[in-house]
Amino acid sequence: MQRIGVLTSGGDAPGMNAAIRAVVRKAIYHGLEVMGVSRGFAGFIDADIGPMQVGSVADIIHRGGTILRTARSDEFQTRSGRARAYQNVERFRIQGLVIIGGDGSFMGAKLFHEEFQVPVVCIPATIDNDIPGTELSIGFDTAVNNAVDAINKIRDTATSHERLFIVEVMGRRAGFIALEAGLAGGAESILIPELPFSVEEVCDKLMRGYRRGKLHSVIVVAEGAASGIEFGREIKRITGFDTKVTVLGHLQRGGTPTAQDRVLGSRLGALAVELLMEGRCKLAVGIRNGRPDHWDLDECLDGKKEIDLEAYRLAGILSI
Amino acid sequence: MQRIGVLTSGGDAPGMNAAIRAVVRKAIYHGLEVMGVSRGFAGFIDADIGPMQVGSVADIIHRGGTILRTARSDEFQTRSGRARAYQNVERFRIQGLVIIGGDGSFMGAKLFHEEFQVPVVCIPATIDNDIPGTELSIGFDTAVNNAVDAINKIRDTATSHERLFIVEVMGRRAGFIALEAGLAGGAESILIPELPFSVEEVCDKLMRGYRRGKLHSVIVVAEGAASGIEFGREIKRITGFDTKVTVLGHLQRGGTPTAQDRVLGSRLGALAVELLMEGRCKLAVGIRNGRPDHWDLDECLDGKKEIDLEAYRLAGILSI
Amino acid sequence: MQRIGVLTSGGDAPGMNAAIRAVVRKAIYHGLEVMGVSRGFAGFIDADIGPMQVGSVADIIHRGGTILRTARSDEFQTRSGRARAYQNVERFRIQGLVIIGGDGSFMGAKLFHEEFQVPVVCIPATIDNDIPGTELSIGFDTAVNNAVDAINKIRDTATSHERLFIVEVMGRRAGFIALEAGLAGGAESILIPELPFSVEEVCDKLMRGYRRGKLHSVIVVAEGAASGIEFGREIKRITGFDTKVTVLGHLQRGGTPTAQDRVLGSRLGALAVELLMEGRCKLAVGIRNGRPDHWDLDECLDGKKEIDLEAYRLAGILSI
Amino acid sequence: MQRIGVLTSGGDAPGMNAAIRAVVRKAIYHGLEVMGVSRGFAGFIDADIGPMQVGSVADIIHRGGTILRTARSDEFQTRSGRARAYQNVERFRIQGLVIIGGDGSFMGAKLFHEEFQVPVVCIPATIDNDIPGTELSIGFDTAVNNAVDAINKIRDTATSHERLFIVEVMGRRAGFIALEAGLAGGAESILIPELPFSVEEVCDKLMRGYRRGKLHSVIVVAEGAASGIEFGREIKRITGFDTKVTVLGHLQRGGTPTAQDRVLGSRLGALAVELLMEGRCKLAVGIRNGRPDHWDLDECLDGKKEIDLEAYRLAGILSI
Structure with a gap:
């Protein structure tokens, strides 16, 4: 050669x-x-x-x-x-x-x-x-860190305003970025396309947290799981919480x-x-x-990469 | 006291x-x-x-x-x-x-x-x-730096794909963030509510750059001037360029x-x-x-804060 | 329990x-x-x-x-x-x-x-x-990223001045931070306590690079391998290059x-x-x-963690 | 022309x-x-x-x-x-x-x-x-932000260990970086060449803070005012505090x-x-x-740029 x-x-x-x-x-x-x-x-x-x-x-x-x-x-x-x-x-x-x-x-x-x-x-x-x-x-590691950095910034605002934030992250049909960034960012809920979820369940968790005094939350949504904007609208309709949505978009791809x-x-x-x-x-x-x-x-090329279910469950436990 | x-x-x-x-x-x-x-x-x-x-x-x-x-x-x-x-x-x-x-x-x-x-x-x-x-x-300074940091990241992707990126920044009814971030980020065009603009003119500039060999561009749009998403759609319709839109949203407010x-x-x-x-x-x-x-x-409370026209013109000159 | x-x-x-x-x-x-x-x-x-x-x-x-x-x-x-x-x-x-x-x-x-x-x-x-x-x-990952971020910043100055920079990183008696940060930072040489090195060899490599037109270099030194300050003095004595030393110190431990x-x-x-x-x-x-x-x-508690020799050799090959 | x-x-x-x-x-x-x-x-x-x-x-x-x-x-x-x-x-x-x-x-x-x-x-x-x-x-603005970023990182460690940190910043014969970074970084003391200072006074302030329960401190020293390493040695000798020194060096010049x-x-x-x-x-x-x-x-070329005395006094008041 x-x-x-x-x-x-x-x-x-x-x-x-x-x-x-x-x-x-x-x-x-x-x-x-x-x-x-x-x-x-x-x-x-x-x-x-x-x-x-x-x-x-x-x-x-x-x-x-x-x-x-x-x-x-x-x-x-x-x-x-x-x-x-x-x-x-x-x-x-x-x-x-x-x-x-x-x-x-x-x-x-x-x-x-x-x-x-x-x-x-x-x-x-x-x-x-x-x-x-x-x-x-x-x-992947850079994209996750970019997403986590954005979640950090959004949490400052969420805390100050006692607001609920939906952050839509990339990942195409997969939830890897969402899961990793949600776990690292301490998200209250994580929605990924690999696993079923219901708006009602997410709202229930939010309401339970609210009654315990939790005044702000961040929910990470994989683009493959739901539209952040539509999901946010649903959440607001059900809970009445002041809900803001951020679609991170292409800045996840960039940077050093x-x-x-x-x-x-x-x-x-x-x-x-x-x-x-x-x-x-x-x-x-x-x-x-x-x-x-x-x-x-x-x-x-064959098959499909599996999401780490244990990490998903852990994220749920750690965000109580 | x-x-x-x-x-x-x-x-x-x-x-x-x-x-x-x-x-x-x-x-x-x-x-x-x-x-x-x-x-x-x-x-x-x-x-x-x-x-x-x-x-x-x-x-x-x-x-x-x-x-x-x-x-x-x-x-x-x-x-x-x-x-x-x-x-x-x-x-x-x-x-x-x-x-x-x-x-x-x-x-x-x-x-x-x-x-x-x-x-x-x-x-x-x-x-x-x-x-x-x-x-x-x-x-203001933090928000501008957050926006510029996002523009930096997006430019990496824009360059790699020879794409046009529209970045919508905050500012309510004013263009201060857009102007400062656009100038600092080297944006090819900046749209602010204080000054008239036409999609056609922006497209003309893009086409002129394209003919000179400029393969990627970033346009910064103040939320008070236009919807980034709609503006991007217009640009794409007229120029046929592969156009992506990012709405920076609340992460501009946050961070250290x-x-x-x-x-x-x-x-x-x-x-x-x-x-x-x-x-x-x-x-x-x-x-x-x-x-x-x-x-x-x-x-x-009286009057309205004026945009710096000279900075606006300068941004135009420096992005030729 | x-x-x-x-x-x-x-x-x-x-x-x-x-x-x-x-x-x-x-x-x-x-x-x-x-x-x-x-x-x-x-x-x-x-x-x-x-x-x-x-x-x-x-x-x-x-x-x-x-x-x-x-x-x-x-x-x-x-x-x-x-x-x-x-x-x-x-x-x-x-x-x-x-x-x-x-x-x-x-x-x-x-x-x-x-x-x-x-x-x-x-x-x-x-x-x-x-x-x-x-x-x-x-x-470890954060410390390495902090070190790499510092190397990035120092490289800007090294390039502008056509200078040689010695960056001393932490790691106690081990070279893990130095190796990973040096590989990620594109360092021209990496000195770790696990492997012998000679000042002469480092200088030879520098001179070869210099003759090929390489006008600036960054050398990463693990604190366990040598004192950056003394090593820099030696290099300067032998090569005559304008050599600057930075001891990163505790800022490697901190940050998000x-x-x-x-x-x-x-x-x-x-x-x-x-x-x-x-x-x-x-x-x-x-x-x-x-x-x-x-x-x-x-x-x-028993034994000693081994350095990745292959990564070390790779760093040498990639920094030619 | x-x-x-x-x-x-x-x-x-x-x-x-x-x-x-x-x-x-x-x-x-x-x-x-x-x-x-x-x-x-x-x-x-x-x-x-x-x-x-x-x-x-x-x-x-x-x-x-x-x-x-x-x-x-x-x-x-x-x-x-x-x-x-x-x-x-x-x-x-x-x-x-x-x-x-x-x-x-x-x-x-x-x-x-x-x-x-x-x-x-x-x-x-x-x-x-x-x-x-x-x-x-x-x-200047970038250098100050680089220094403040380093102070942030060092403060994490200082807090965790209840330690005193001396951070030496650049500035040649002037204290502008030290003053601005010290004010922005919430430093407990700032030493600049433009103003006299005594080790004893700095130690007194540290001891007063310590008695009030302040378990960690950061002191910013302009390179033109003192050697961070020697100053740290003095402080340690007088107070007995666990004192660490970081010399920021050339990374202050670099970065985006x-x-x-x-x-x-x-x-x-x-x-x-x-x-x-x-x-x-x-x-x-x-x-x-x-x-x-x-x-x-x-x-x-004539005269000397004056330091902002009011900012210096303010830094003292705000770090009580």
């Missing part, structure tokens, strides 16, 4: 730059060349591809987002789109590909490998942390990555290069049993 | 605790007693009033919100409500009142003084910075106050006590020509 | 409050009573002990330090000191003890259990992360705990209570294979 | 990039060309000079340090060095110069103007805020600039260009009476 390519795909996640840096420098350290593909699979098709040096990734480990940028590509979802991308694999003499992204990107990588035998190693990077197979994805996301990106980036050098060709890397590990890419 | 009261009213603002601390300690230093009134004018009416010591305000200068809490009081808007509050002035032998809040609170203070001759000194505290007479209000808001709260709190001790009785304190100063309360 | 005690001991660590909150609420949820012991073993001897309610731990999860405070106790190191503490176990009818702290605290807990048969469960909390048996200790430290504290606190309720009596809890787990307390 | 130059000189200060961005874009907006001079006067002498475009200053407003870098130049302190720099003024056809830096840089600018009649406008940028004539310098420093940099940068365009030739810009203003450069 003499030359590999690297791209980021799907939603951006803090720590992607640490992974890019690790791929580039680890590869160069071992004498490989690295081609950076801009704007994900879209840039692959458009030949938006160029060589990367040690200096290309200087001073990026602390930056949010991805210097390679990312984009959706409808064309890559088609056989003919992937064929065009493969032409660039040949043209740029890329012998292995590191793909940093979420499950959609992994699916694209799998098809690309199956159709054109390009060796691929995928690195899980999504703030949603919803990729099966790995315990952690790059960006946490130490954990930088270390995670660095380790998984380096591991991906090692595996390509060993001649492996359809793998995912990630964290298993608390350690960097790898497995067949299919394990990240 | 032997005993004064202090309350916070209206929306909470970071730095209110620094002001409370300064009022309490400055007064005690000069031998006065201080009664803390909880939940603003509502607590005044309900006799939710208690003595404060040096230790009551220990370890609060770095906390957001207000330890005295705040609330709306419809009752205090009526003559009879204020009469009930005045009964507590007499009952608790309060000889002067420091009122920390926004223009609504100042209006209440004015009426209270005129009707019952209670000496009042008002301290401007509102993240909106919309109180006439003072150049700065407590909480900045150094400036703590110093401002400390200085104005101490000044208010000095003025009460001098026998003054219907004043506002604030910043004029860059320095703590005081003036008749009416100056804060 | 009807009543348990909880204390924090040794150096304070961010996330201790989350653990206290979890112990108190989990215990009360299951019908137990909780006595809080102030100032660690010193407070135990002095009977500085009082009941804790659900409300005692409200609004503390986001605070650094420990509301129970902590202190060194020379007296508890003696048999007679522990005997006095045991009198308070009897007086306050404490049937099990949760001890949150570092290895010194664990040793005290072990002796206390062996001599007086008091059931103890220990929760590892130390920013140094040097407790054998557990992969993670409460406070990260989400991870809050979740870790919450989970381990709850687990400790469960184990006491099951009648277990000399355990440590912690993280093993990425998950909360427990084991005999002795495992935390 | 067709072409101007811009440089940063002396110690770096957060917000310098905002000023560079404003100079470049404001000038280009009015049809001027801008040459960026790297590494201050040293780069001027070495002809390290190149054209800047609108895009050269994209995405820098939120970055600490200075993209133009800065350096000391012993050569520019000599007549012959300045003559060499002037050759580059001619070579690059620079008709006016914006110099962003501290008082040393201003003195260089003055000589350069007097000897070679190059029009200069100086922008005050130093975290120390010690430049006479202007109420504020770029970088605050909103205020970005706005300040933007406004002063634009004003400097306007003044050059008007044909003015030996000015300083800055803040006077709370507003951007300009005056003869000599006003920044």
Whole structure:
């Protein structure tokens, strides 16, 4: 192997730059060349591809987002789109590909490998942390800390006004951010799509707390579970409490990555290069049993990542 | 003068605790007693009033919100409500009142003084910075920094995705937060209620930037100027750009106050006590020509605080 | 079991409050009573002990330090000191003890259990992360993020001045903070007590970088490996580079705990209570294979926690 | 005027990039060309000079340090060095110069103007805020907030351990950072070079607090007033308190600039260009009476900036 390519795909996640840096420098350290593909699979098709040096990734480990940028590509979802991308694999003499992204990107990588035998190693990077197979994805820790920081700020206001706050967090169809941020933020209730909930039950808990003297509460709602705005309206209708809603939105994705996301990106980036050098060709890397590990890419595509029920129950107990 | 009261009213603002601390300690230093009134004018009416010591305000200068809490009081808007509050002035032998809040609170203070001759000194505290007479209000600097921090985070995502982001910030009917945060955040356009704008013009600027190679933009919208969500929809319709909207909401109010808001709260709190001790009785304190100063309360209630047109034009020039 | 005690001991660590909150609420949820012991073993001897309610731990999860405070106790190191503490176990009818702290605290807990048969469960909390048996200790993640944040700030200055910066971080006799912060901060070299290093080698690397055009560097030094100030002097003598030294000191311990430290504290606190309720009596809890787990307390006292050599080598490769 | 130059000189200060961005874009907006001079006067002498475009200053407003870098130049302190720099003024056809830096840089600018009649406008940028004539310098607000943030973190530990902390902050021969950070951080004592102090008095205050039940304290020491380490040793000797010292060092200079420093940099940068365009030739810009203003450069070089005695006294009163 003499030359590999690297791209980021799907939603951006803090720590992607640490992974890019690790791929580039680890590869160069071992004498490989690295081609950076801009704007994900879209840039692959458009030949938006160029060589990367040690200096290309200087001073990026602390930056949010991805210097390679990312984009959706409808064309890559088609056989003919992937064929065009493969032409660039040949043209740029890329012998292995590191793909940093979420499950959609992994699916694209799998098809690309199956159709054109390009060796691929995928690195899980999504703030949603919803990729099966790995315990952690790059960006999750930063997103959770961003959400918790916002909850902290909102709690100041909630306390001063004796108000109820609904905070809607990201996570697509999964509740990982909501659960972790709710537990860390001391939320009075947490709503996630994986578990049923009833407005009445939430209201009951609020009323019990209120009678005990609890004058302010924060409820964390995963975007996949309910609309924060509609849920807030319901709560207000039933309890009569002064209810405010905040939809955190895209600021959860941004900001300087946490130490954990930088270390995670660095380790998984380096591991991906090692595996390509060993001649492996359809793998995912990630964290298993608390350690960097790898497995067949299919394990990240089948099934569904389970929420930690014990953590959910614990959050309920600790917020009495 | 032997005993004064202090309350916070209206929306909470970071730095209110620094002001409370300064009022309490400055007064005690000069031998006065201080009664803390909880939940603003509502607590005044309900006799939710208690003595404060040096230790009551220990370890609060770095906390957001207000330890005295705040609330709306419809009752205090009526003559009879204020009469009930005045009964507590007499009952608790309060000889002067420091009122920390926004223009609504100042209006209440004015009426209270005129009707019952209670000496009042008002301290401007509102993240909106919309109180006439003072150049700065407590909480504004923190709110602006919170908004700028959010813009920073969103820009990471905007850059990675080559997207257009609309960020709606607070400010009620004024554009102070939007202008300051937009200027500091390097926003491509800033929409404020004080100045006319047209969607077409904003789109023209976006298109010009796009043709020059600018692949991402952030537009800051004051809540008083437009709904971020509706404005984003319009922009998308006209330009076809991938447009995302974030409504920052209440997290702008929270968090550890900045150094400036703590110093401002400390200085104005101490000044208010000095003025009460001098026998003054219907004043506002604030910043004029860059320095703590005081003036008749009416100056804060008449007229409208002007936006800085030069700063607005500058923001336009610097975001080319 | 009807009543348990909880204390924090040794150096304070961010996330201790989350653990206290979890112990108190989990215990009360299951019908137990909780006595809080102030100032660690010193407070135990002095009977500085009082009941804790659900409300005692409200609004503390986001605070650094420990509301129970902590202190060194020379007296508890003696048999007679522990005997006095045991009198308070009897007086306050404490049937099990949760001890949150570092290895010194664990040793005290072990002796206390062996001599007086008091059931103890220990929760590892130390920013140094040097407790054998557990992969993670409460406070480590926050300390690392604090150090990385400082490195970020220093890098701004290093870049502007083309300077070499030495940053000395905490960790006592271990290099965990230095390694993790150095890897996450992109440090050019990392010095830890677990591995030999030579000033000459560090200087060689600096000179090689310099010749390649690298105009600024950051070297992270664990306090257990070398004095940052002396090391900086040596480097300057050999290379002639403009070298500045920053000793981060106690600010690494403080600040709002990260989400991870809050979740870790919450989970381990709850687990400790469960184990006491099951009648277990000399355990440590912690993280093993990425998950909360427990084991005999002795495992935390024997041996030495190993540094991750692979992470160390990786840091070297990525900082070329 | 067709072409101007811009440089940063002396110690770096957060917000310098905002000023560079404003100079470049404001000038280009009015049809001027801008040459960026790297590494201050040293780069001027070495002809390290190149054209800047609108895009050269994209995405820098939120970055600490200075993209133009800065350096000391012993050569520019000599007549012959300045003559060499002037050759580059001619070579690059620079008709006016914006110099962003501290008082040393201003003195260089003055000589350069007097000897070679190059029009200069100086922008005050130093975290120390010690430049006479202007109420504020770029970088001060960020440095103070960095120091206050560190004090917050240290206070967590101080509270948990019932300890005394000495925090040494920057400021060169002036106490501005110490006073502002001490006031905002609620420090129990503040030591600045402008005012006499005695260890005994500080100890007396500590002992009085201790007897009243104050179990932890933070003392802020300006580097120009005393060595934190020696002062801490003295305090410990006299009081016997467990005293820890933290020297904040260079991390005060770094980090994302605050909103205020970005706005300040933007406004002063634009004003400097306007003044050059008007044909003015030996000015300083800055803040006077709370507003951007300009005056003869000599006003920044004569005399000494006075500390705010009232703020100092207030800090004493509020920390009882």
